[in-house]
Amino acid sequence: MTFEKFLEHHAHHLKASASHHMARAEEYDKSSKSNGVIAGEHHTNQVLAQEFRDKSLSDAASAQHHRSRAKHYIDQHEKLAPASDATLVNEHSDAADDLRSAAHDSFAKRMGWIEA
Numbered sequence: 001m002t003f004e005k006f007l008e009h010h011a012h013h014l015k016a017s018a019s020h021h022m023a024r025a026e027e028y029d030k031s032s033k034s035n036g037v038i039a040g041e042h043h044t045n046q047v048l049a050q051e052f053r054d055k056s057l058s059d060a061a062s063a064q065h066h067r068s069r070a071k072h073y074i075d076q077h078e079k080l081a082p083a084s085d086a087t088l089v090n091e092h093s094d095a096a097d098d099l100r101s102a103a104h105d106s107f108a109k110r111m112g113w114i115e116a
Contacts, residue, residue, distance in 0.1 A: 028063035
């Protein structure tokens with residue numbers, strides 16, 4: 001697998017992960033709202049009402065976690081996108097070796113793996 005193909009594959013994976021986490025956040029938001037409504041309906045039974053309020057808060061926290069992960073994956077995808085769109089060159093030329101080396105260094109700097 002070439003470096004460019006690896007980046008393309010990894011960028012696709014990051015985008016898919018972000019999409020998954022956003023979907024999970026929406027599910028947790030719905031659950032949190034439902035549990036909040038149910039807690040309000042159990043005003044005569046304080047123990048049940050408190051359990052549903054707690055579950056609502058827990059789901060809201062889980063939704064926030066998934067939104068945060070999705071944002072992280074989107075940010076990482078945006079960092080990879082320019083590198084994965086690189087033009088492919090002949091892999092058996094000296095010029096290609098120089099370009100690949102420069103691309104790897106540029107990518108590593110953008111990712112913060114090496115200092116600029």
